[in-house]
Amino acid sequence: MLTGRVAVVGGSIAGCAAALAAARAGAGEVVVFERAAGGLADRGIGLAVHEQRYAELEAAGHLGPAVPWVRLTSRSWIVRAAGSRAGRRVGALPFGFRSYNWGSLWSALRARIPSSVGYERGTAVERVLPGPDGAVLRLAGGREERFDLVIGADGYRSAVRAATRDAAVPGYAGYLAWRGALPEEELPGPAGAWAREEAATVAFPGGHMIVYRIPGPGGTGTSANWVFYTAPADPAHALSVDDAAGLPPSRVPETLTAHHRTVVDAHFPPYWQEVVRRTPKDATYVQPVYDLCVPRYGEGRLVLVGDAAAVARPHCGSGAVKALQDATVLERCLAGAGSWAEAVAAYDAARTPAGRAVVGLGRRLGRAQVQAAPAWAAMDQPALEAWWRRASEGGGTFGGQALDGGRRD
Ligand SMILES: Cc1cc2nc3c(=O)[nH]c(=O)nc-3n(C[C@H](O)[C@H](O)[C@H](O)COP(=O)(O)OP(=O)(O)OC[C@H]3O[C@@H](n4cnc5c(N)ncnc54)[C@H](O)[C@@H]3O)c2cc1C
Numbered sequence: 001m002l003t004g005r006v007a008v009v010g011g012s013i014a015g016c017a018a019a020l021a022a023a024r025a026g027a028g029e030v031v032v033f034e035r036a037a038g039g040l041a042d043r044g045i046g047l048a049v050h051e052q053r054y055a056e057l058e059a060a061g062h063l064g065p066a067v068p069w070v071r072l073t074s075r076s077w078i079v080r081a082a083g084s085r086a087g088r089r090v091g092a093l094p095f096g097f098r099s100y101n102w103g104s105l106w107s108a109l110r111a112r113i114p115s116s117v118g119y120e121r122g123t124a125v126e127r128v129l130p131g132p133d134g135a136v137l138r139l140a141g142g143r144e145e146r147f148d149l150v151i152g153a154d155g156y157r158s159a160v161r162a163a164t165r166d167a168a169v170p171g172y173a174g175y176l177a178w179r180g181a182l183p184e185e186e187l188p189g190p191a192g193a194w195a196r197e198e199a200a201t202v203a204f205p206g207g208h209m210i211v212y213r214i215p216g217p218g219g220t221g222t223s224a225n226w227v228f229y230t231a232p233a234d235p236a237h238a239l240s241v242d243d244a245a246g247l248p249p250s251r252v253p254e255t256l257t258a259h260h261r262t263v264v265d266a267h268f269p270p271y272w273q274e275v276v277r278r279t280p281k282d283a284t285y286v287q288p289v290y291d292l293c294v295p296r297y298g299e300g301r302l303v304l305v306g307d308a309a310a311v312a313r314p315h316c317g318s319g320a321v322k323a324l325q326d327a328t329v330l331e332r333c334l335a336g337a338g339s340w341a342e343a344v345a346a347y348d349a350a351r352t353p354a355g356r357a358v359v360g361l362g363r364r365l366g367r368a369q370v371q372a373a374p375a376w377a378a379m380d381q382p383a384l385e386a387w388w389r390r391a392s393e394g395g396g397t398f399g400g401q402a403l404d405g406g407r408r409d
Contacts, residue, residue, distance in 0.1 A: 002149075003027065006149045008030065008031070009137070013323045015154075016032075016110050020113050021334070022330070029118075033139065034121050044106070046099055047319065047320050050398075056402070078202050087268075087272065090381075091380060092198075092381075097212075125154070126140055130164075135301050149302075151304075155245075164304075170244065174231055176239065178226075179228075180279040207370050232259055234255070240288070289313050292310060292311040294310065297348045297352045305330060316358055317399045318358055329403075333347040333350070
């Protein structure tokens, strides 16, 4: 058992799970450094976890039935059609996911961290100084601490990743994601126009919007969580990757807002136009879509988990799953190794290919659904099935790969 000091940089989804993993693997001391001073639970909107990945992560002790969730069973593709308020359904595919409110999921993961683990809020790691038998963290205010292992769970602009030899940087995908959440009671009528377990995809030339219900804030009620993908009208209007965490409405340039409005007006069926228009401005934000994949998940005494290591485009439905799987595998590697070097090498070998596969899938799904979107209106059910098969084949699995690398049925 490796009983030294372990630091976790970042206390979001990956950081909470990695801290639990390191503590359960037997580390002598585990400390989480989280830059944000307040709780994270009031930020974020919704995410989805594939049912089979959920089962594996429940068995691994990261997820449980107590966190509020909504069952989703199918995903439909809808296009605007004359005379139809809700639009015409092109077809539907199975969609076996659980949806979560990001804040509730994070709170549950935070609550699982044992009290022996330190969680320092409002503490940014400014620099990571790797050495042959550990790494020193330079914290805001000048404090320095040495650790036997540093786990980088600090998201897409990771300071831990920046200290590795091949520090990868995020690459802009060429289009944007608008996100919003509308409380169920604000949904336009008629009631029942949209089935409770259905993820609806409003498809239009050059993009789509996926909408599914998520538990409301604090687990009360439900909200319609939507994500709208399209390229800006002019490539010069792209956002910077520095804005990848999302811009609030007050900071979104009017050129982008106007384009969003134009697409909704021109291509959405009336029911779905209202869903977007009724969403309160303060419950929306926009972010550039980008991807990132490191050549190595572990180097020396540094390991990367979650978005610090790999960011797949959101179409894969696997951002949180991948982070929790990273923590699960890290726990096994730490518990089963005779040395830190052995643990880091085993983790790197297991997770680097998994990260690469999901990023590749995200690129293919982004191309199929946004950058080279088909003529949706001309499709029928068999054409939709064939298109999706082609879009999703070639490595990586929609909803996340099985934890032990096996294919899902
Ligand atoms: C507040 C918040 C809300 C989110 N909401 C959603 C959502 O609604 N839907 C969705 O699909 N995804 C959301 N995400 C992204 C999602 O959590 C990730 O894509 C995925 O789950 C992997 O999480 P992660 O922990 O690797 O990265 P992140 O969730 O990005 O967490 C990285 C953490 O590291 C901290 N950090 C960064 N740099 C430093 C530093 N130098 N020192 C100390 N701490 C540092 C950040 O403050 C952050 O808490 C959200 C992320 C955050 C932080």
